[in-house]
Amino acid sequence: MPPINRDYNSRCRCAQLESRIIPPDNLRSIKVVPEGPHCPETEIIAGLANGAKVCLNPRSSWVKRLVQFVLQKQKQV
Amino acid sequence: MPPINRDYNSRCRCAQLESRIIPPDNLRSIKVVPEGPHCPETEIIAGLANGAKVCLNPRSSWVKRLVQFVLQKQKQV
Numbered sequence: 001m002p003p004i005n006r007d008y009n010s011r012c013r014c015a016q017l018e019s020r021i022i023p024p025d026n027l028r029s030i031k032v033v034p035e036g037p038h039c040p041e042t043e044i045i046a047g048l049a050n051g052a053k054v055c056l057n058p059r060s061s062w063v064k065r066l067v068q069f070v071l072q073k074q075k076q077v
Numbered sequence: 078m079p080p081i082n083r084d085y086n087s088r089c090r091c092a093q094l095e096s097r098i099i100p101p102d103n104l105r106s107i108k109v110v111p112e113g114p115h116c117p118e119t120e121i122i123a124g125l126a127n128g129a130k131v132c133l134n135p136r137s138s139w140v141k142r143l144v145q146f147v148l149q150k151q152k153q154v
Contacts, residue, residue, distance in 0.1 A: 024111075031108040034101075034147045042147065064148055070111045070119065071141055 012039035014055035021062055022046055022054070024069060032058075032067070089116035091132035098139055099123055099131070101146060109135075109144070 013033070029047035033039070044056040044063060056063045090110070106124035110116070121133040121140060133140045 027111065028113070029108055029110045031106055032144065032147050033106045034104065034150060036105070042150065058148060067109065067144060067148060070109050071135065071144060073111060073119065 010038050012041060012043065013045065014041075014043045016055065017057045018046075018054040019057065019060075022048065022056070022066065024066065024073075025049075027066070027070070030056075030067060030070060087115050089118060089120065090122065091118075091120045093132065094134045095123075095131040096134065096137075099125065099133070099143065101143065101150075102126070104143070104147070107133075107144060107147060 026049045027046055028049055031045040031047070033043040033045070035042045042058040044058045044067075046054050046056055048054065056066075058064075103126050104123055105126055108122045108124070110120040110122070112119045119135040121135045121144075123131050123133055125131065133143075135141075
């Protein structure tokens, strides 16, 4: 049985998906929850600058690019 | 001034980085927090099956591959 806590509930967390593109400047975090026994869909939850959370479509190419952008954006050493 | 809440504090959240590889089966979520005024480093926080959270090195190639894997793993339609 999966642990129940605020980050891993026993059900899907996204009731609806935001289809509008999130500008990177407006993005504060992006959380990827793989599909599993709790939910048959991978879920992507974006935290916005205004504190809101929205669910993104993991199949959207712009969403995949957004994750890439965030990973690449960091300062290079 | 950035909003203060449990997901966007005014400081870095990772005190130390886990260097061991996380098997995908042990991963429940992965959160990417871009660098910003609150923290000069991109932070990647993995939620594990046992409920623990660990910080991963955003510069590690295996960490980038892990994020890719999770994004690609979903069922194709």
